[in-house]
Amino acid sequence: MEDRIKIANLPTRIIRLDRFSKEVGKNVYIKRDDETGIEISGNKIRKLEFSVKEALENNCDYLITCGGIQSNHARATAAVAAKLGLGSYLVLRGHEGEELEGNLFLDKLLGVKIRFVTKDEYRYKRLEIMKEIKKSLEEKGHKGYIIPEGASNGVGSLGYVKAMKEILDQEKNMGIKFDAIVVTVGSGGTYAGLYYGNRINGNLATIYGFNICDTREHFQEVVLNLLDEISIYTGKKIDVTKDEIDIIDGYPGLGYALSRPEEIEFIHHFAQLEGIILDPVYTGKAMYGLAEEIKKGSFDKHENILFIHTGGVFGWNREQRGLL
Numbered sequence: 001m002e003d004r005i006k007i008a009n010l011p012t013r014i015i016r017l018d019r020f021s022k023e024v025g026k027n028v029y030i031k032r033d034d035e036t037g038i039e040i041s042g043n044k045i046r047k048l049e050f051s052v053k054e055a056l057e058n059n060c061d062y063l064i065t066c067g068g069i070q071s072n073h074a075r076a077t078a079a080v081a082a083k084l085g086l087g088s089y090l091v092l093r094g095h096e097g098e099e100l101e102g103n104l105f106l107d108k109l110l111g112v113k114i115r116f117v118t119k120d121e122y123r124y125k126r127l128e129i130m131k132e133i134k135k136s137l138e139e140k141g142h143k144g145y146i147i148p149e150g151a152s153n154g155v156g157s158l159g160y161v162k163a164m165k166e167i168l169d170q171e172k173n174m175g176i177k178f179d180a181i182v183v184t185v186g187s188g189g190t191y192a193g194l195y196y197g198n199r200i201n202g203n204l205a206t207i208y209g210f211n212i213c214d215t216r217e218h219f220q221e222v223v224l225n226l227l228d229e230i231s232i233y234t235g236k237k238i239d240v241t242k243d244e245i246d247i248i249d250g251y252p253g254l255g256y257a258l259s260r261p262e263e264i265e266f267i268h269h270f271a272q273l274e275g276i277i278l279d280p281v282y283t284g285k286a287m288y289g290l291a292e293e294i295k296k297g298s299f300d301k302h303e304n305i306l307f308i309h310t311g312g313v314f315g316w317n318r319e320q321r322g323l324l
């Protein structure tokens with residue numbers, strides 16, 4: 001299970017959100033996975049510790065991956081590749097000449113190669129395109145390793161199986177029990193890893209995911225598949241049905257990476273309460289969702305809620321900033 005490279009800044013802190021807790025009338029804590037690093041910050045690095053280990057074991061010298069134009073995952077991959085002396089090739093949904101800011105700017109500084117693709121190419125052909133890139137690299141004597149979107153596959157999700165163990169150790173030290181763990185769902189690997197880790201350790205917390213794109217139905221399927229893939233690596237299957245996957249829908253808003261004024265207003269409010277910056281694409285929507293659901297009573301049966309801050313601060317773009 002410890003088949004990983006050690007590159008993330010772990011364990012990450014868990015702190016109580018005193019002022020936010022008072023406001024919503026619940027004990028809410030936050031795990032600062034946005035502090036796993038700077039260039040490698042966020043949840044993706046936990047997954048990459050395992051994926052990149054597999055790449056190195058296979059003697060690969062190029063990491064190939066994909067994401068949106070402002071992908072946190074792509075940026076983290078680029079930074080890890082640079083650190084290890086590997087090449088990196090990103091397939092990004094967007095076009096050349098897009099404003100050079102946030103993660104895209106960092107990608108360029110980190111020296112990646114980029115293939116820009118259209119929405120449809122990304123949706124239907126990204127794996128094919130990554131395989132083509134792998135093939136063309138082979139012709140130049142390189143060996144590429146393909147990491148899927150968000151590193152959300154069996155091996156990547158092991159990063160959050162391990163994170164769950166970290167949370168259980170921290171609970172012991174803190175003398176607290178979290179009965180609800182809340183995370184954003186974008187490609188599902190973070191949720192799946194936590195869910196698997198929760199079950200395999202016999203822990204009884206409920207794992208909640210707020211999807212920021214697609215639907216509850218879609219992610220229940222995705223997570224079930226990922227749980228199967230994880231068990232290939234661990235050798236232990238868990239017994240789970242679709243209805244047990246607690247995805248709370250209703251907060252994608254205008255869709256992936258698109259923000260509504262009320263979401264930005266919430267992030268602004270939260271920043272002033274806690275001195276913590278959420279991102280507009282993932283954690284801002286999920287924390288907004290959590291606050292709304294607490295108001296509605298959906299968390300009444302829970303005592304101590306742990307929210308995972310999965311990072312994303314470099315994802316802000318001009319349009320989102322303009323809503324402030």
Ligand SMILES: *Cc1c(COP(=O)(O)O)cnc(C)c1O
Nearest residue numbers: 186187188189190282310311312
């Ligand atoms: C990718 C990402 C997520 C979603 O994690 P998945 O494992 O893809 O579901 C959440 N927050 C941030 C900041 C991310 O970059």
